[in-house]
Amino acid sequence: MLTLTSPVETPLHRLPAGAKLAALAVFTLVLFRLSSPLPLAGAAALVAALHLPWGRTFALHALRMLRPLWPFVAVVALWHLWTRDLHGGAVILLRMVAAVAAANLVTMTTRLSDMLAVFETLARPLSPILPPRRLALAFALVIRFIPTLSDRMALLAQASRARSPRRPGWRLAVPATLAALDGADQAAEALRARGGSD
Amino acid sequence: MERDLTHIALFAALVAILGLVPQITLAGGVPITAQSLGIMLCGTVLGAKRGALAVLLFLALVAAGLPLLSGGRGGIGVFAGPSVGYLVGFPVAAFVAGWIMERTTLPAGLAAGAASVIGGIAVLYLFGIPGMAIVLDKTLPEAAMLGMAFLPGDILKAVLAGFVTQGIARMRPGSLLSRA
Numbered sequence: 569m570l571t572l573t574s575p576v577e578t579p580l581h582r583l584p585a586g587a588k589l590a591a592l593a594v595f596t597l598v599l600f601r602l603s604s605p606l607p608l609a610g611a612a613a614l615v616a617a618l619h620l621p622w623g624r625t626f627a628l629h630a631l632r633m634l635r636p637l638w639p640f641v642a643v644v645a646l647w648h649l650w651t652r653d654l655h656g657g658a659v660i661l662l663r664m665v666a667a668v669a670a671a672n673l674v675t676m677t678t679r680l681s682d683m684l685a686v687f688e689t690l691a692r693p694l695s696p697i698l699p700p701r702r703l704a705l706a707f708a709l710v711i712r713f714i715p716t717l718s719d720r721m722a723l724l725a726q727a728s729r730a731r732s733p734r735r736p737g738w739r740l741a742v743p744a745t746l747a748a749l750d751g752a753d754q755a756a757e758a759l760r761a762r763g764g765s766d
Numbered sequence: 767m768e769r770d771l772t773h774i775a776l777f778a779a780l781v782a783i784l785g786l787v788p789q790i791t792l793a794g795g796v797p798i799t800a801q802s803l804g805i806m807l808c809g810t811v812l813g814a815k816r817g818a819l820a821v822l823l824f825l826a827l828v829a830a831g832l833p834l835l836s837g838g839r840g841g842i843g844v845f846a847g848p849s850v851g852y853l854v855g856f857p858v859a860a861f862v863a864g865w866i867m868e869r870t871t872l873p874a875g876l877a878a879g880a881a882s883v884i885g886g887i888a889v890l891y892l893f894g895i896p897g898m899a900i901v902l903d904k905t906l907p908e909a910a911m912l913g914m915a916f917l918p919g920d921i922l923k924a925v926l927a928g929f930v931t932q933g934i935a936r937m938r939p940g941s942l943l944s945r946a
Contacts, residue, residue, distance in 0.1 A: 572831045572841045589842075596846060636839050640848045643912065644902055660903045667846040675831045675841030683830040702771060706823055709775035710782070714834075717776075718783045738926055740787075741800070742933040745780065745807055749934070749941040752776040756768040764768060 571680045572633065572672075576626040580618075580677035585686045588674045599667050605655060608662040615669045626676075633672045637665065713751060720747045770816060773943065777808050777820035778827070785836040798919030799836035805856050806886035806927035809863025810878035811934055813944035818861035825853060851897015852890060859890040867931075867944040874935035874945060879928025886927065887920045 580588070595611075602608050619630050641661055648657025675683075684707050688700055724743050728736035781804035808817035824834065833840035835853075845853060863878075863885030870877045891913055899909035935942050 570833070572833050592842065633841065633843065636837060636844075637847060640902065647904075656903070664847070664901055668843040671846045672841055672843035675843060678831065680831050684826075687826055687830065706771060706775050706778075707827065709772065710778045710823060710827055711832075713776055713779040714782050717779050718786065721783055721787075738800075741784075741803065741926060741930045742937075744783070745811065745930055745934060746937065748776040748780040749773070749811070749938055752772040753769070753941070755772040755776070759768040759772065 572675050573679050574622075574626055574629050574676040576622055576629075578622040578626065578677055580673070581679075583677075585678045585682040586689070588678060589686060592670055592674050595670055596667050599663050602663070603659060605658040605662060608659060608666065612662050612666040612669075615666050615673065618673060619669075630669065630672060630676065633676070634665065634669060637668060641665070709755065713755075717744070717747060717751065720744070773812055774816050774820045774823060777804075777812055777817070778824040780804050781808065781821065781824045782827075782832075782834040785834055798916070798922070800923070801836045802886060802890070802920060803923040803927055803930075805860050805890075806863055806878075806882040806924060807930060809860035809865075809885055810867050810881050810927055810931045810944060811942060812860075812864060813868050813946075814861045814864030816943060817864040818857040821857040821860045825856065828853075846901075848898050848901045849894070850901060852894035854897065855890045855893025858893060859885045861885070862889045864944055873932070874942065875928045875932025878931030879924055882924035882927040883921070886924055887917070890920075 599608070599611055602611065619627050641664075644657060644660055648654060648660075684704075688703055691698060691703055692700060721740060721744055724740050724747075725736045728739060781801060784804035785799055785801035787800045805821055808820045811817070812820060828834050828840045829842055829845065831841050835844055844850070863881040866881035866884055867877055870880075872880070891910075895906060895909045895913045898904070898912060899906050902909065904912075931942070935945070940946065
């Protein structure tokens with residue numbers, strides 16, 4: 569399975585994940601304190617500038633990750649054009665796009681394993697109720713079972729198409745849930761046979 | 767213990783693959799995906815606590831950078847966007863749906879349908895709409911107007927969650943952990 573980490577290696581990839589997350593938290597807090605378009609435009613320009621030196625592929629990847637925002641941008645822009653509140657509209661849109669793009673930048677430049685390691689560190693205070701090894705095992709199980717369940721869904725869809733000209737669609741929901749339940753029972757047995765989860 | 771862990775992990779994976787199912791577009795151009803069906807099923811099949819944990823595990827992997835949200839979205843950016851309220855509401859929705867499922871004695875299908883409407887729609891919107899209002903800086907009624915576009919699809923999915931849970935109750939009664 570592909571992650572959202574950019575294959576284009578940048579110097580940002582080499583910074584520690586925890587530091588990038590902390591910087592992102594501070595940047596986002598500052599964004600929500602700013603309330604006039606000019607400083608916000610500066611912040612947005614800063615985020616854009618952090619994307620540009622790493623080449624076309626990297627920048628286009630970042631633009632693709634912003635795509636789900638455009639419908640919201642269109643709605644807000646139309647709304648503020650209609651109410652003639654351009655100042656307010658600019659503040660909302662600059663803030664939202666800058667915050668999302670900055671967060672995406674951290675995701676694009678941090679490997680999944682590094683990010684999960686940060687989460688496991690952050691969860692350490694919970695260790696009496698959530699042992700760190702169990703959390704790590706849970707992450708690994710989900711990552712392992714997504715392709716397995718996905719293959720199973722594809723097989724179910726093929727089998728259904730062989731029997732009927734109708735599209736399978738929602739009819740797959742019951743067998744997919746059964747596949748998850750059976751997979752869970754089998755994985756539990758396998759774990760127990762290997763000495764349990766702790 | 768192992769059984770709890772693997773059920774939580776497998777249902778997190780189920781929520782993920784239900785989001786990969788190609789989305790269908792309702793009249794009016796509103797895309798609907800099976801992902802929120804997965805959230806409802808986490809609650810109605812696994813029960814309150816395990817269901818909420820499965821959804822939290824799924825969200826952690828999304829935040830860590832897997833493109834598992836419907837439409838291939840993921841990363842920390844989705845938590846800064848207009849849908850953040852819905853993401854925060856996901857685990858609460860699964861918890862409430864599971865809680866209702868555990869506490870009624872209605873037949874499994876009916877109980878799951880009702881639990882999905884209350885948990886998976888009412889509670890989810892209670893988080894999603896204020897989230898949109900904050901990020902887009904709109905009033906609650908304005909954000910609610912945007913959010914209501916998803917209501918017909920979500921009602922469809924709540925009904926479907928009822929049927930799926932009923933199917934599980936019939937075929938694997940021992941696996942319906944919310945009623946175990």
